[in-house]
Amino acid sequence: MSGRFPVHVQLFGKHREIVGSSVVELELEAGGTVADLRGLLAAHPVLGGWLGGCAIAVNRRYERDESVVAVGDEVAIIPPVAGG
């Protein structure tokens, strides 16, 4: 696979509030990883400053920076969680 593909990143909690949307759309290179995704998010004008302590979920599982993101994967930024 080559070229770029769109990734719809779901937002929650404070992220959703500051962006004013429940999703941001990014373009990832084929073979791109969670680390690459974090790089793109860090460059986002609003989200950039609010990524401390965030995890990335791919297909509803928390993933490491090395994990590859594929076309059609369900991707979300998970701010520090606070259930209970």
Added chain:
Amino acid sequence: MSGRFPVHVQLFGKHREIVGSSVVELELEAGGTVADLRGLLAAHPVLGGWLGGCAIAVNRRYERDESVVAVGDEVAIIPPVAGG
């Protein structure tokens, strides 16, 4: 205080069953202690063999062997407890 006084010792659990009564009556010397009471109970024809692991309660508190038993005290033998 001198002389002897009666002590009604309350029985529970297996003790009550083997004696066939909820109380045994003993006579303690004035100034007698929990240890003296244990001595009398050990000589009881039925209870004697069933005192292992038992506690003595005086006025609804577990008492040490040195504690003095007085006239009118509420006394009970407490077999190993098993609540829950």
Added chain:
Amino acid sequence: MSSVGERHGEATPVGVVVAEVTESELDGAELLRRLGDSSDGAVIVFEGRVRDHNGGRVVVRLHYDAYAGMAADVLQEISREALARTGASAIGVQHRIGSLEPPSVSLVVAVSAAHRRPAYEASAYVIEELKRRLPLWKREEYADGTSEWLGGHTPEAGARGDAMVMRGTE
């Protein structure tokens, strides 16, 4: 439910809501509803229930006998110790006596606290201590018609946690 002390403070001791030995049916849901005021973030209810087997034998009935007057005092004392040790705000504890068939509830321990840790600690403390010193006994009745008084713990004199009190010649 009324509370004592600061309404918005971290420690609002409500105290011992109930500490009793009873022949009546127990229902943990009742204490779950009663416990906790608006400053309590955690409520735990423990139900001990009669199991239909023990050590490989089929149990048809459990008979509980208690030194009723003393047992209520001991439950009250254990509950106060648990509140003092953990900072939980309220405790209710009930032990049933008489003949119970599986899966009847034999014991209910309910605790409310500002936070979950004191609630767990208080709940576990009450159960551990009542197994150690509540003057109460159980006889298991088996499917084959036999029965047996279960062995247990020997209560220690003066073993009253933080509130150790001696008496007599000491």
Added chain:
Amino acid sequence: MSSVGERHGEATPVGVVVAEVTESELDGAELLRRLGDSSDGAVIVFEGRVRDHNGGRVVVRLHYDAYAGMAADVLQEISREALARTGASAIGVQHRIGSLEPPSVSLVVAVSAAHRRPAYEASAYVIEELKRRLPLWKREEYADGTSEWLGGHTPEAGARGDAMVMRGTE
């Protein structure tokens, strides 16, 4: 309630009775009734409730937001881990989302087990782990009209207790 496996054995895993994130009102009493079969001697229900204050501020409302699809999976996974680790027989866990006023119930964790220790362990495990990794957030709304998203834990990739599973390039 149906059980799987030996009726009179020590381990009769019934499994995860419910693991959900819901907008409906929660009631621990309901799970207290549902959990436990005749081989379970212990049932514990934990209710987390919305407190009317936090850190000295008066809280009028708590708003819970969740990644709903993932949250249900995580609750299911945590519950299975707790069963596997402790030998408890059944677990039910529900987290409410939406706007809650004190003293509404935000979380119910119910566990049944043959004995009390696995019940306590499983209950505490579920709560500790969901605070670590359940994708759910809360915003506190105060009496002065302000509000704040509360800080929390950063979930770890692959942090799935005994059932650690990797994916991707590793």
